[in-house]
Amino acid sequence: MINQEQKKYLSKAKIFSERLSPSNMEINSSLNSLIEIPIKLCVCPKILIVDDEISNRRVLCNYCNRVNIKSEEAINGLEALEKVEKFNINFQCCSNYKLILMDSNMPLMNGEESSLKIRKYIENQMIQFPYIVCVTANAINYKDKLLDPSLKIYDDVFYKPLRFDSFQNILKQYKLL
Numbered sequence: 001m002i003n004q005e006q007k008k009y010l011s012k013a014k015i016f017s018e019r020l021s022p023s024n025m026e027i028n029s030s031l032n033s034l035i036e037i038p039i040k041l042c043v044c045p046k047i048l049i050v051d052d053e054i055s056n057r058r059v060l061c062n063y064c065n066r067v068n069i070k071s072e073e074a075i076n077g078l079e080a081l082e083k084v085e086k087f088n089i090n091f092q093c094c095s096n097y098k099l100i101l102m103d104s105n106m107p108l109m110n111g112e113e114s115s116l117k118i119r120k121y122i123e124n125q126m127i128q129f130p131y132i133v134c135v136t137a138n139a140i141n142y143k144d145k146l147l148d149p150s151l152k153i154y155d156d157v158f159y160k161p162l163r164f165d166s167f168q169n170i171l172k173q174y175k176l177l
Helices: 004-019 027-035 054-066 076-089 111-125 139-146 164-172
Strands: 047-050 070-076 098-104 130-138 154-160
Touching: 047 054, 047 076, 054 070, 054 164, 070 076, 070 164, 076 098, 076 111, 098 111, 111 130
Parallel strands: 047 070, 047 098, 098 130, 130 154
Antiparallel strands: none
16 A cells, blocks of 8 residues: 555656656657666655553554554564664665654663663664654653753653544654654
8 A cells, every 4th residue: 555655756756757758858768768767665664653552552553554654563662772773774765763652661671761772872873863752641740851851851742542633743743744
């Protein structure tokens, strides 16, 4: 199934190839073969969903599907860190996820520790930073700490219960919609 972003690339490629077609300009036969170069569409996931509760991951995956954005899942902060580290190996056309939705309380490695380690890894790799959004039910009590720019833990907070309109607002805020 082709998502909205892929449709945009296809339509741009079609317009470009029409502009280069022999009916629009004179091209010798050796250049004609260049027009038929296949275009690879990006299939990289744009969002990493990190939560130890499967029901929360399912809801967010469904939200991603509703807006045609590819996502991946991790069940804890340690797995999220591993997925970020392996992103360039598994997906060739993008440098990283665009957005990470991170639960704050998880086993093995919590969201705060994972976010800090992801940021440190990405800084060392000199690749594009993803936005990291905390997904939590109890952040109201310590939201100032979570969003403190000097700590650089999270870029934003997404409160549970998970609502589709809030999800869309975050996607718009980070230019994924």
